[in-house]
Amino acid sequence: MSAVQGIVIEGTGGVWQVRTPDGELRPAALAGRLKQEEREFVKLAVGDHVTIEPEERGQGWRITAIGPRKSVLARREPGGRYGERVLASNIDQVCVVFSVANPEPHVRMIDRFLVVCEANDLEPHLVLNKVDLAVDPAVVDALAAPYLKAGYPVHRTSVKRDIGLDELRAVLHGKVTAVAGPSGVGKSSLLNTLHPGVALRIGEISQSVNKGRHTTVGAKLIPLPDGDDGYLVDTPGLREIAMWGLPAESLDQCFREFRPYLGECRFQDCHHEVEPQCAVQAAVASGAIDRARYDSYVKLYAELRDAERQR
Numbered sequence: 215m216s217a218v219q220g221i222v223i224e225g226t227g228g229v230w231q232v233r234t235p236d237g238e239l240r241p242a243a244l245a246g247r248l249k250q251e252e253r254e255f256v257k258l259a260v261g262d263h264v265t266i267e268p269e270e271r272g273q274g275w276r277i278t279a280i281g282p283r284k285s286v287l288a289r290r291e292p293g294g295r296y297g298e299r300v301l302a303s304n305i306d307q308v309c310v311v312f313s314v315a316n317p318e319p320h321v322r323m324i325d326r327f328l329v330v331c332e333a334n335d336l337e338p339h340l341v342l343n344k345v346d347l348a349v350d351p352a353v354v355d356a357l358a359a360p361y362l363k364a365g366y367p368v369h370r371t372s373v374k375r376d377i378g379l380d381e382l383r384a385v386l387h388g389k390v391t392a393v394a395g396p397s398g399v400g401k402s403s404l405l406n407t408l409h410p411g412v413a414l415r416i417g418e419i420s421q422s423v424n425k426g427r428h429t430t431v432g433a434k435l436i437p438l439p440d441g442d443d444g445y446l447v448d449t450p451g452l453r454e455i456a457m458w459g460l461p462a463e464s465l466d467q468c469f470r471e472f473r474p475y476l477g478e479c480r481f482q483d484c485h486h487e488v489e490p491q492c493a494v495q496a497a498v499a500s501g502a503i504d505r506a507r508y509d510s511y512v513k514l515y516a517e518l519r520d521a522e523r524q525r
């Protein structure tokens with residue numbers, strides 16, 4: 215049997231599930247040479263396009279080549295460690311999912327996820343889930359407003375009341391979409407409802423701390439059913455997310471609403487904090503840029519500068 219092309223669906227314990235063009239899943243381990251390269255260079259990730267070949271004795275398969283990546287969704291290693299963690303590769307867009315209640319949304323965390331998407335040149339869609347739990351619809355409007363103003367697509371969804379599901383299903387069609395967000399926001403329930411049969415486990419909300427219990431332990435690539443050539447990438451619920459490989463001076467490019475004003479400041483190296491005649495600060499003062507979004511920028515900029523100093 216000759217070499218076969220495939221895409222990495224998931225992996226645990228050094229064994230990766232590779233989906234071949236005929237729809238079959240073939241467990242495969244990295245060839246010895248690639249194991250060495252993985253330690254030194256690029257680590258294999260869900261979504262990678264690979265070449266697999268049968269073992270010499272016909273017992274299983276081995277991954278002998280990894281194709282170039284067109285994109286990655288990556289963050290810094292959690293726990294303050296130094297390094298890159300690739301969550302998935304070769305994706306087209308990211309659905310950033312937050313609930314409007316239970317657990318309450320954290321706008322600073324939303325901004326972090328969006329910056330990670332922008333830094334990786336990935337198109338984000340903000341999904342505000344569980345809108346049925348909102349006591350006052352105006353609260354949802356207020357949460358969505360800064361992101362709509364910045365130019366992000368915002369989807370309001372509810373599994374229980376079948377709100378926004380057809381619209382979101384159309385967004386997923388034919389695309390490789392990573393679904394990311396904190397634990398407990400209803401990602402698995404949402405995906406199960408959008409495409410029944412994907413069989414994702416549904417997490418429960420911990421009533422004691424109001425944080426979701428982790429039900430997804432690693433990223434998994436899920437083919438969309440009914441002849442759709444798209445994929446979903448279900449990622450683990452993330453309690454923390456930090457940027458990797460993003461210089462502090464490039465952070466302003468990751469805030470879409472800043473871009474019309476960049477280059478208009480008095481100083482070319484303006485950090486948009488205390489500098490005089492700063493176009494970004496003037497836009498904040500006039501209301502053209504949302505104050506809370508600007509505050510997120512200031513906090514993230516300080517975090518990136520601190521990380522650079524530590525390195």
